[in-house]
Amino acid sequence: MRQNNTYLDRDDVSKALETLQAGGIILYPTDTIWGIGCDATNPEAVEKVFALKGRDQAKSMILLLHNDNQLAGYVNDIPDVAYQLIEVTDRPLTIIYSLAKNLPANVMAADGTVGIRVVDHPFCQQLLQRFRKPIISTSANLSGQPSPRNFLDISPEITEGADYVVQFGQQDTEEREPSMIIKLDPSGKFEFIRK
Template sequence: MSKSNTFVDREDLNQALEVLKAGGLLLYPTDTIWGIGCDATNAEAVEKIYALKERASEKSMIVLLWNDNQLASYVNEVPEVAYELIEASDRSMTIVYSNAKNLAKNALASDGSIGIRVAKHPFCEQLLQRFRKPIISTSANVSGASSPRNFSEISEEIKAGVDYIVKFGQEDVAEREPSIVLKLDPSGKFEFLRK
């Protein structure tokens, strides 16, 4: 049964939600590359991602939100320019904010900052809306290996290490790129970390 790129299967969505609620790991498509995800407020779930990726825990994670109105729930001071940058960008953009709050401590950088992206993707948007919490999004690869640009490039090791693999988007062979990353300080000054 072929599905259009925007139709999200309810059963696929429900299974992904159940895994998130249970503290499990998801392999899922995003507006950029495929990601490994979990509840961004659950430190034990975040720890499982570090273990699967064999990644040093000093490296912070990225979290996804479905709406920029949620930023104030997870960042102490959101500079006004953040909303303008999100709206103006025609590419997926992750913004690193200082002084994160209400997220798992082990998801944050050692200085308390966190990268946040408002996801513009049919599956992510519905998942985030229904879950009502931010979701970790980190590239679906072991640390040091190249990031998979589509589902077919994801290693068996990663697939075997998650609790659920989302069906949506697996046939999409378009090669995707990671997001732009910029660091924004509370004064509103920003610099690009990755273009």
């Protein structure tokens, strides 16, 4: 599989997978900007991500899933409109859901909400399918610094702090944007947080 002249190497996916399974941190490309990731169900791994970014733990992080069938495992009440929004959007979309479940406290916001994106990206798809659990995705920058537009924008502190740096996508110089964010009420009402 090729994207932007970059070959998707199974060994690259396997090393990222082993790092996640061992409770480590990966630096990886997504359907938006480069992210710092870990096993979203492992609170100790999530702590490492907060520490690497220097991020306030009151700020929750996004989770990535590879398909919308997995949502029910992590959200108590999913309005039908969520599936419609995921299907019709032509941009990467993160939805903030109420009543998260089966996740560590340090992954959810103080009000029990969680941001989840069903990701459409060749590397993420393969990794998530093999991992079978959600992965944290937070921008690959120190807290307060600008988000990286491509791999070359990532600071050495971040690349050196990751346990594994994914090879796929490093040569892609396209400038990418963060996802659109919608907050979704259990009633089906939603509001744009970031367009």
